[in-house]
Amino acid sequence: MAENESSPCGWEFVLMVALIGMALQKNAPAMERRLVAWEVAPVTAAGVAARAAYRRLGQGATLGKKACLNVAVNLFAKSANPLxxxxxxxxxxxxxxxxxxxxxxxxxxxxxxxxxxxxxxxxxxxxxxxxxxxxxxxxxxxxxxxxxxxxxxxxxxxxxxxxxxxxxxxxGSKRLHHGPAFKLPMMSKPCSGFTVGRVDPKIMPGHSRWLASGGGDIQLPFNRLSCGLTVLGEKGAGKSRLLFAIHDAIRRQHPNVPILIHDPKSEWYRTYYDPKADLFFAPHFKGTAAWSLWRDFREVPELRHELLSTCVYAHQDRDDTFWMDQAVDLLHQVSGFKTLSKAADYLGDIPHQHPDDEFLLSVFGTAKLGFLDLAKTELMSAISGARPLSIDDFLRQKGRIILLNNPSCASEQKGAFSLFLSAFLLRALSLPDVPEGTLRAVAIIDEALTFNLPPDVERRISTLCRSKGVCVVAGAQRLPDRQRNERGEWRTAEHTFAMKCVNQDTQRELSRKAGSLLFRRMAQSTTTSASERAAGQSHTRSEQDLSQEAIPPEHFGRLSPREFVLFHDQGIVTGRTVEVGREQRAVALPPYELREDVRRISMGLIADMPAQKEDEKEDGKEDGEDERD
CATH class of the missing domain: 1.20.5 (Single alpha-helices involved in coiled-coils or other helix-helix interfaces)
Structure with a gap:
């Protein structure tokens, strides 16, 4: 009896469900008509969207689905009314x-x-x-x-x-704590500038692209040109076009400033040379401008030591400064004569007067190459057809001075070009200081690794250019390699354009120059004790430093032609170079001159050397003994 009283009234529940079902079935047509005819009042945009959705979704739906859809749409439509x-x-x-x-x-x-x-x-x-x-x-x-x-x-x-x-x-949260500044060069209000390219943030690698500047022209201020410009780029990267753009801008701003241009491919000569306003300097080509080197030794004696060092270091093949210094000292004695012929006679007598002095003969062999460069430069008036000029005359030139370094005879002219470049820059640096934004001289050195000036000369040029108004624009395919005894203070220029570079050492150096991005991450670690007595977990929050290269080394090898990464004194910016409408003309190069006069001097220095005769005698004795045997 108690069991029956505690059991639920199952039959009553079944009867209730049956009655409700009969009522719904009887009123189903009327309810369906109401649901179909119902529309949301489009008071807000939510109501408009709800009405469109109800019409779309309610077609062909069952009664139960329409009822649920009615409730959902109605709630969605009314939720926007309070807003x-x-x-x-x-x-x-x-x-x-x-x-x-x-x-x-x-x-x-x-x-x-x-x-x-x-x-x-x-x-x-x-x-x-x-x-x-x-x-x-x-x-x-x-x-x-x-x-x-x-x-x-x-x-x-x-x-x-x-x-x-x-x-x-x-x-864990991660935020940028430190990184290089990706920004355009700043232009001071009273100073003007020139456009070298257009910002392109897509050049940056993906992980640091969000740091790059959004767009605009990349301009360099004229008042910072004397701090130096360097353009690095592989063959076909667009390095020459960028150098052309820089040259044109400087020429427009400073039309009366002499511009010394090293032309290793004769493209500058074919593109810009104007015989009425420009000069070209080439010891093996007729029509060249002549330089009175021996007269400058007398009138500007402070240049003598540096120029003698330059002509010796131009032929350096190892890092042996002892022999270089001894050769420079010997050339000091030679250059003290009033004429080149007397100097050649004095130098040629050394092997005859000291045939057993092996040390002096070794120094003589080192100094001989530098002396031939001096002779080649001093005797240029024979093929010039014009009055020899002093280095001060070249600095007063209002046009271009092109060092015509034809690839077919580049090794023959290397020493003379190093002499002229050192004299041109050092003489300009010895003049008084100039105001900011004023240029006294410009040197555009394409393929700058051609020159290997003495270390002291390199440092002096790099240090004093800013105050003396001397602008040095260097172009090269890679940075100097110290293992090859290559030097170049132009690697520290204030503005460095890095185009496509495939040399791995250069890529690593540029990546280090770009710097790294430092992120800090807040991480939370949970530790669960293995002991049965310990209950619960311990939570520890820690801060981790994560570093990533801003520009990986290999990215510099993926740059397309005309794309560059500009390193300047305020940060980094990426872009594409401007269009340059300069094309080479069909201009014939000057005729080549063998320079027999220099060849005769060279033969006079090596002819009838006692050591050579003794070697020949010893060789003859050995040959005779071999025949008797």
Whole structure:
């Protein structure tokens, strides 16, 4: 009896369900007509969207599905009605989708934001997404469509930031703590500049592209030219075009300044040379400008030691400064004579007067190559056809001075070109200081690794160019290699253009110059004790430093032609060079001259040397003994 009283009334529940089912079945046609005829009042944009969705989804649906859809659409439509008074505020918040790129430019990529900033971005963009729901339906359709697009963009941004916030919370917050400045060179107001290219942030590697400047022209200030420019680029990278653009800009700004140009491929001669205004210097080509070197030794004696060092170091094949210094000292004695012929006679008598002095003969062999460069330069008036000029006359030149270094005879002219380059720059540096923005001389040295000036001369040129108004523009395919005894202070220029470079040492050096990005990550670790007595878990928060190269070394080998990375005194910028309308002309080069006069001097220095005769006698004795045997 007690068991029956405690059991539920199952038959009553079944009867109730049956009665409700009969009632619904009886009134089903009327309810279906009401659900089909029901429409959402389009008070807001949410109501318009709800009505369109109900008509679309309600076709062919069952009665139960229509009832559920009715409730869902009604709730969605009514949820936007309370937001109508604040539609203006939501409209302002919808602009938050544009704040994300600006904030990313200031604070770094979104994936490097901390969790708090990502949560704030979710709130702002999510509130802006409500703008599409709260717009009154009475607004014109174009306004509704535009507002819907903005709301959709905010919705996407909110979802993206939400996913990043969840991922950041799971992995730990990561933020940029330190990195190089990716910015354009600053232009002072009273100073003008010239355009060398156009900003292209796509040149940067993907992980640091968000740091690059967005766009605009890349301009270099004229008042910083004397701090030096260097252009590094492989064959076909566009290095010559960029040098042309720099030359044209300097020529327009300073038309009366002499410009010394090293022309290793004869392209500068064919492109720019004007016989009425320009000069070319080439010891083996007729019509060249002549340099009275021995007269400068007398009138500008302070140049003598540096020029003698230059002509000796031009033939250096090893790092042995002892023999170089001894050869320079010997040339000091030789250059003290009033004429070149007397100097040649004195130098030629050394092997005859000291046949057994092996040390002096070794020094003589080192000094002989430098002396031939001196002779080749001094005797240029024989093929020039014009009055020899002093180095001061060259500095007063208002046009170009082209060092015509034809590839077919580059080794013959290397020493003379090194002499002239050293004299030109050192003489300009010995003059008084000039105001900022004023240039006294310009040297454009294409294929700068051709020259190997003495270390002291290199450092002096690099140190004093700024105050003396001397601009040195160097172009090369790679940086100097110290293992090959190559030097070049132009590697420390204030503006360095890095184009496509395949040399691995150069790539690593440029990557170090770009620096690294330092990120700090807040990580949380959970530790569970293995002991049965210990209960619970311990949580530890730690800060980790993560470093990444701003520009990896291999990225410099992937640059396309005309693309460059500019290192300047304020940061880094990437871009593409400007178009240069210069083309080579069909101009014949001057005729080549063998220089028999220098050849006779060279033969006089090596003819009838006692050591050579003794070697010949010993060889003859050995041959005779071999025949007797």
């Amino acid at each position: 109508r008074p604040g539609v203006g505020w939501f409209g302002l918040l919808s602009l938050g989708v544009f704040l994300c790129p600006l904030a990313a430019r200031r604070m770094g990529s979104l994936r490097y934001w901390n969790t708090e900033w990502l949560a704030a971005a979710v709130l702002v963009t999510g509130a802006g997404a409500c703008f599409g729901l709260a717009m009154p339906a009475a607004w014109p359709w174009p306004v509704l469509w535009v507002g819907g697009v903005w709301a959709f963009a905010n919705t996407g941004a909110a979802l993206f930031c939400l996913c990043l916030a969840i991922w950041s919370f799971h992995k």
